[in-house]
Amino acid sequence: MKYMLLMNTPRDGYAQYMSWPKKILEANIAFMQAMSRKLSASGELVSTQGLASPQQAKLVRAGQGGKPITDGVFPESKEFLAGYWLVDVESPQRAYEIAAEVSTAPGGTVTGADGKPLEHFWIEVRQVMSSVEDLK
Amino acid sequence: MTSPRPDLRVERLLRDLAPQVLGAVVRRYRDFAASEDAVQEALIAAAAQWPDEGVPDNPRGWLIHVALRRMTDYVRSEIARRNREVVVADEDPCVVAPTIDSEPVLDPDDTLVLLFMCCHPALTSASAIALTLRAVGGLTTAEIAKAFLVPESTIGQRISRAKRSIRASQVPFRTPDADERAQRLGSVLHVLYLVFNEGYTTSAGAELHRIDLSNEAIRLTREVHNLLPDNGEVSGLLALMLLTDARRAARTGAHGELIPLDEQDRALWDRQAIAEGEALVSAALSQGSVGEYQLQAAIAAVHDEAARAEDTDWQEIRALYGLLMRITDNPLVAVNHAIATAMVEGPNAGLALLAPLEGDERLRGSHRLDAVRAHLLERAGERRAAVELFRGAASKTTSVPERNYLLMKAARLKEAIGGGPSWTSRT
Secondary structure (H helix, E strand, O other): OEEEEEEEEEOOHHHHHHOOOHHHHHHHHHHHHHHHHHHHHOOOEEEEEEOOOHHHOOEEEEOHHHOEEEEOOOOOOOEEEEEEEEEEOOOHHHHHHHHHHHOOOEOOEOEOOOOOEOOOOOEEEEEOOOOHHHHO | OOOOOHHHHHHHHHHHHHHHHHHHHHHHHOOHHHHHHHHHHHHHHHHHHHHHHOOOOOHHHHHHHHHHHHHHHHHHHHHHHHHHOOOOHHHOHHHOOOOOOOOOOOOOHHHHHHHHHHOOOOOOHHHHHHHHHHHOOOOOHHHHHHHOOOOHHHHHHHHHHHHHHHHHHOOOOOOOOHHHHHHHHHHHHHHHHHHHHHHHOOOOEOOOOOHHHHHHHHHHHHHHHHHOOOOHHHHHHHHHHHHHHOOHHHOEOOOOOEOOHHHOOHHHOOHHHHHHHHHHHHHHHHOOOOEHHHHHHHHHHHHHHOOOHHHOOHHHHHHHHHHHHHHOOOHHHHHHHHHHHHHHHOHHHHHHHHHHHHHOHHHOOOOHHHHHHHHHHHHOOOHHHHHHHHHHHHHHOOEHHHHHHHHHHHHHHHHHHOOOOHHHOOO
8 A cells, every 4th residue: 555655834934944954954854865765675665855945836727828927935824845755665654654754854853862752853654545456 | 812910800799780789689689778788798798709709600689688688687676676566566667678589680771770869859969979889880889989078977977878769759669661761761861961060070189080980970970871771862872971981082082171172182082982973972863852962962062073173063162052051041052152153253242141140159169160161261362351350360279270271371371472470470
């Protein structure tokens, strides 16, 4: 069964990301690369992408003659999609496990002395309706 | 390569073996206090015999054997005492004498379990520190007393009180489960951090470094790191210690005076320790679940990476302190964040961040806030106010080198203003 793991960021998330300490940025990149390698090695990764800053994002619809009409950034949005993982796993539990691990990414969360995360960095887990089999 | 002097070698060996031997004995008898005494006796016997007679082929087996024999004696006398008191001895599993076999099975987790016991949350940190240094570090009561500049009887009292508390808490000698382990590991790391700090900046007294305590903290933390190589906070703490300790040679002048970070001769820094610390902390950060010790180590690494003080990446340090403030409400972290801000935006920005900390109860009596404000006021050109605060800070610190440093700052600044004491007025 396939799951989409969605990483959302608050409106100012990208600005925050830009001001992260260099060491945390480097660690975040290394963490994400290691995550991809691990999921590829276990045969669970279908695809993963990170999305560019929503500053350049546009709302688009067809105008006269099918010509694109664009609108500026979504002023009312509180959250933006920052990236996703598409995984093919044995069970929903496994998808949750992966999401939990991803949520410990450097920069997204910090951990107290007892190992408890102090700030929750949620990952949205959605099942993909990719085949009849999954709908059973 | 020359080998260390034989008695130094014996001493090091004994300290490495102490926790393993104690672990083996406690696992068998489950009586922590009595086992600890028995192991101490075995260590003392070895320290007396080995330098002259040579180290036995199986030193660990030798120590365990001697300690177990002491335990058997103890158990026999306990049984006799209890019989006299008409108590049925076999009600208590601890008083059944075991057979002594050749070499008891060693469990690498024993050292960790011992640490968990010594750093029990029910103990005060002073007791936990003393007990850890003795039971896990293999130091004698006299050595610990010397390191902390207190009478031997005080440390002896602390240790026996700690052992009584452990007995009363009925903590079983076993590897804690995952939840317990995470919780207890926090206390263990805190105790090791305190031991290191005590060694690095003495809170009282004339000497700035107590080298033995810092080394001991590094040695024990390394041991925990070997047992739990994947734990990011353990790696972070070891990295923090290495990155801080690397500056030791540059931190004091010829007369034991304190040399602040920005005036240190960086050629004296230990590059090897810095490289090891940096590798540890960047590996730990990349694992995720970024914690307090990792962030502190990252900050220490940024300082160590700068070839000259003016090359320090204060923007980076400020951002790291910003993250650290999300984890801890320790006001000293906020003070350091204000310093980093001052380095990026100027002294007034730093002073503005310090203002709300002035009413903080936890900083009352600490010299740190006054000293930092004094430095920033000096940079802002408010030299008279700075002199007052340097003096105020000097009166609050309990460290002699630190007090001397602060008084020197006040005196030099006063002289620079030109308003020296009236009896030395020069025109």
